[in-house]
Amino acid sequence: MTRAWFRGVLIGLAALLAAEGVSAEQLAKTAFGAMKLPAATKPEVFGFYSKGCFQGGVAIATDGPHWQAMRLSRNRRWGHPRLISVLERLSRDGAAVGWNGLLIGDISQPRGGPMLTGHASHQLGLDADIWFTPMPDKRISRDEREKVSAVSMLKGDGLYVDDRLWTPAHEAILRTAASYREVERILVHPGIKKKLCDTVTGDRSWLRKVRPFWGHNYHFHLRVSCPSDSPGCKGQEAPPKGEGCDASLAWWFTDEPWRKSEGPEKPKARDVMKLSALPAACMKVLAEPSPASEAAVTVGGKGDVATASATTAKPVEANAFAPVPKVPLPEPRPQP
Numbered sequence: 001m002t003r004a005w006f007r008g009v010l011i012g013l014a015a016l017l018a019a020e021g022v023s024a025e026q027l028a029k030t031a032f033g034a035m036k037l038p039a040a041t042k043p044e045v046f047g048f049y050s051k052g053c054f055q056g057g058v059a060i061a062t063d064g065p066h067w068q069a070m071r072l073s074r075n076r077r078w079g080h081p082r083l084i085s086v087l088e089r090l091s092r093d094g095a096a097v098g099w100n101g102l103l104i105g106d107i108s109q110p111r112g113g114p115m116l117t118g119h120a121s122h123q124l125g126l127d128a129d130i131w132f133t134p135m136p137d138k139r140i141s142r143d144e145r146e147k148v149s150a151v152s153m154l155k156g157d158g159l160y161v162d163d164r165l166w167t168p169a170h171e172a173i174l175r176t177a178a179s180y181r182e183v184e185r186i187l188v189h190p191g192i193k194k195k196l197c198d199t200v201t202g203d204r205s206w207l208r209k210v211r212p213f214w215g216h217n218y219h220f221h222l223r224v225s226c227p228s229d230s231p232g233c234k235g236q237e238a239p240p241k242g243e244g245c246d247a248s249l250a251w252w253f254t255d256e257p258w259r260k261s262e263g264p265e266k267p268k269a270r271d272v273m274k275l276s277a278l279p280a281a282c283m284k285v286l287a288e289p290s291p292a293s294e295a296a297v298t299v300g301g302k303g304d305v306a307t308a309s310a311t312t313a314k315p316v317e318a319n320a321f322a323p324v325p326k327v328p329l330p331e332p333r334p335q336p
């Protein structure tokens, strides 16, 4: 292998990437943050929750019978169909156990990847944030969805749950989410984990999936496991055996996890991560064509998933937008 040959290959590769309009040295957050629509191809995720991307994403409708999506301007209602169907199911099952409906926060960008702001993970379309505030009976206006904030479940700025805010329905929605096979783990504030440890009766095995983590006092973070259509998805190690109400939880109530780190703050991963750090397939994901419209790949609202395959260039069989299970849906409601 000569040097000239190697150089030729490099130049050829660079030319190819330049033709696609992206360079591997570009910041990944800029490239993925600019994507307005998903890659219209069969769903597949590549990489890890905090370093990856996905294709064939679908959006959850802004409004469903038992959910409302928040912060619509962020365009983060996108996920792998596996996650979107879990959210629909949770919204229905939640209503049956006393949770009025889901206020859905960030899911992923249309093609995943790191974001311009917030979140280290949420890159594969397999993570979603659900507010601890149940959905109100009224439809929230688009404008209000930008402004209203969730309510912290903690008392003051302490580490413990405010008992005036915690209800059996909070436990029930977490229990329901944890009961799904697809749900790999749920992140909550340590104070909330402690509340569950102290109060849950009956079957407690589901507590294993509920893990304490910084933040997560305004919302819980639901993560589904790698879909079978994605051999390039890197799963996370299963949570340790047991309920997790042990020394590992007690650690959160020491000073250590809350101590400010000394020295200069390290830059956040998303601020330095280049496209070359992501799985190679993510370059291809950026170059894939978009679907005809957002509505064509929106689930649970006006967009009919069954028609999505017809509006893209791919053959119907190759387009796995279809596997999203159909649920009975109401007529789409106009935005107030």
Ligand SMILES: [Zn+2]
Residues within 6 Å of the ligand: 119, 122, 127, 128, 129, 220, 221, 222
């Ligand atoms: Zn999250």
